[in-house]
Amino acid sequence: MTELDAPLRELRGMCREAARDLRTRALAVDADPADVERHLDSPTLTLIRVASTPKRFRADGSVDDGGYSGSCLARVIAGVELARGDAGLICANTGPSLAGVAVDALGSEAQQEAFYDAIADGRTWTFFGMTEPDRGSDATAMETRLEAAPDPADGMLLTGAKRYVGNASRGRIGVVFARTGRTALSVRGAVVRIPAAGYEATPLDMIGLRGARICAIDLNGVRVPREDVLGAHLPASRRGLWGIGRTFNVMRTQIASMALGVALAARDLVREERPGWSGHERVSARLDAALALLHDAAVQVDHDPDARRPPSVAKLHITDLAVRTTRWAAHALGPGAMLEHPLLEKWCRDVAAFEFMDGTSNIQRLHITHDVATRATAPRPSAGRVTTPTADRVTAPQGAA
Amino acid sequence: MRDTIARCETTAHAEGLAAGLTQALAAARDGFSPPGRVAALPADRVPPGAAAVRNRLAEREGIGCFVWPGREAERPHHVRPGHETERPHHDGASDDTTTEFAVLLGAVRLGATRRLLEHAVTHLSGRTVGGEPTLRKQLVLGTVADVMTGVEAARHALLTGASVPDAVADTHERLTELDWETTKLLGASGYLADGPARTAHVSRLLADCWVAAPGGTP
Structure with missing residues (x-):
């Protein structure tokens, strides 16, 4: 089990305190997710924005980030506590968000500098386009194309469609993944700057997590300068799916952290409403165990960014537990609780979002059993030999250098 | 009762939650009331002058x-005195008419669950993964089979357990679970507020209002 050192405990306490501010704004943003601008100067959203920006790119050095290190463990500790305030507000915030994770993983120093410079004003939303309308999050089947423009001076052209992209209608910069050829190596991330001719993002009306302002994007020959295509400085095997896989490992722990934060919020509500009632103890014990599991998964990702199973286990388990916890909370507060407690009703909607982000439960199951399935098709070992399980890690696609 | 249950299910399956609920109201005996303080009904059946509790998704579903x-x-229910005799008369699930209405609501929800499953099957039939229809993936087929089985089990449970409040509540809980398992098959499209997953959320809201948790509030 992962023991948190003093700086991480300080970070946790700071985020727990900051989450109170998010809670006060939660229902307003859920009611009108387009009206977020007035919340951006909240001390908590400012803190999240600054802390999620690598230190060397921070414009405001005066904000105390509580010792936030940017490690996967620090991210999930902050994610749990802040989502305990409100996950919708976190997703409604400006700042690097998932696009930043992709730029950090795949971008050159110059690309990172340009990206963080573009969002330094604290008023810029970013977006991350991966999922497609017909292909879901199956990156190997991606149809969006990134092709050389007829005039080399125009760089590359982005054509296709993306779906379920947070903040795409109000973002001014983002990362969109697309295919430059037919092989698995040809999926690349491109930095897209808005406004851009051929780019159109339309908000979708979603059940919950409405602060995320989830959108559909149509891309009709959007021009991307070659210097904005991520990963050119990396070996060929690391520019495409391999790099995305690493990115997803971090993201899955973050999504799990938000799911757990919402579940803890629901549990906390029950404890507040029923002081002295011990009926929460089994649920609380499960949540404590899930938190420990999440911390361990994050540490494993920090030690081995290619480790695929731990973050998928965390996401699979915690998203399910979180949905069940909100159901339990509704029961524990009695008939009509979902209408009597608007925040609980909101959490019951919000928590479902995490199932659909970065791979549904079935996709996580495939990740978790990937090496098992591979072993099942491998030649049988000769009699008397002992085999050891292979570490399930993100591996370079076939044909990689 | 069997025919009434079937009519409620059929109507909700064909026309949606509000229509099914209207059918249930037509069949319900007088005197039922929610176990808690709040209720949800077809919008045109809300008593005049009742204090509204706004819910965006319910309103769009006609509820x-x-x-x-x-x-x-x-x-609210959870802050009432714990001693049974101190609870209001309407509390608990001993009221026969309310339990009967919960059975009819269960049939309505069952129709909506079938509608959601059919949508999911159609959706998955039109998508491919690795060149194969998504519907043929074993993990997916397994869930579809489980939901189909759960639907049959729930229908029979409504018929045989109609007089047992806790059994009715248990069936509602299983319907909520079946809806969630089906919604997950839709991927992110199962999170669109203008899609059938909205019905699943409102269906759960209805159960939350009209049915005490299995075993009562824990």
Whole structure:
């Protein structure tokens, strides 16, 4: 089990305190997710924005980030506590968000500098386009194309469609993944700057997590300068799916952290409403165990960014537990609780979002059993030999250098 | 009762939650009331003058939420005195008419669950993964089979357990679970507020209002 050192405990306490501010704004943003601008100067959203920006790119050095290190463990500790305030507000915030994770993983120093410079004003939303309308999050089947423009001076052209992209209608910069050829190596991330001719993002009306302002994007020959295509400085095997896989490992722990934060919020509500009632103890014990599991998964990702199973286990388990916890909370507060407690009703909607982000439960199951399935098709070992399980890690696609 | 249950299910399956609920109201005996303070009914059946409880998704489903007339000053269920005799008369699931209505609501929800499953099957038939229809993936087929089985089991449970409040509540809980398992098959499209997953959320809201948790509030 992962023991948190003093700086991480300080970070946790700071985020727990900051989450109170998010809670006060939660229902307003859920009611009108387009009206977020007035919340951006909240001390908590400012803190999240600054802390999620690598230190060397921070414009405001005066904000105390509580010792936030940017490690996967620090991210999930902050994610749990802040989502305990409100996950919708976190997703409604400006700042690097998932696009930043992709730029950090795949971008050159110059690309990172340009990206963080573009969002330094604290008023810029970013977006991350991966999922497609017909292909879901199956990156190997991606149809969006990134092709050389007829005039080399125009760089590359982005054509296709993306779906379920947070903040795409109000973002001014983002990362969109697309295919430059037919092989698995040809999926690349491109930095897209808005406004851009051929780019159109339309908000979708979603059940919950409405602060995320989830959108559909149509891309009709959007021009991307070659210097904005991520990963050119990396070996060929690391520019495409391999790099995305690493990115997803971090993201899955973050999504799990938000799911757990919402579940803890629901549990906390029950404890507040029923002081002295011990009926929460089994649920609380499960949540404590899930938190420990999440911390361990994050540490494993920090030690081995290619480790695929731990973050998928965390996401699979915690998203399910979180949905069940909100159901339990509704029961524990009695008939009509979902209408009597608007925040609980909101959490019951919000928590479902995490199932659909970065791979549904079935996709996580495939990740978790990937090496098992591979072993099942491998030649049988000769009699008397002992085999050891292979570490399930993100591996370079076939044909990689 | 069997025919009434079938009519409620068929109507909700064909026309949606509000229509199914209207059918259930037509069949319900007088005297039922929610176990808590709030209720949800087809918007045109909300009692005049009742204090509205706004819910965006319920409204779009044609369902109105409100405080049950006469219960405006009551405390929420969980902060009432714990001693049974001190609880209001309407609390608990001993009221036969309310349990009967919960059975009819279960049939309505069952129709909506079938509708959601059919949508999911159609959706998955039109998508491919690795060149194969998504519907043929074993993990997916397994869930579809489980939901189909759960639907049959729930229908029979409504018929055989109609007089047992806890059994009815248990069936509602299983319907909520079946809806969630089906919604997951839709991927992110199962999170669109203008899609059938909205019905699943409102279906759960209805159960939350009209049915005490299995075993009562824990």
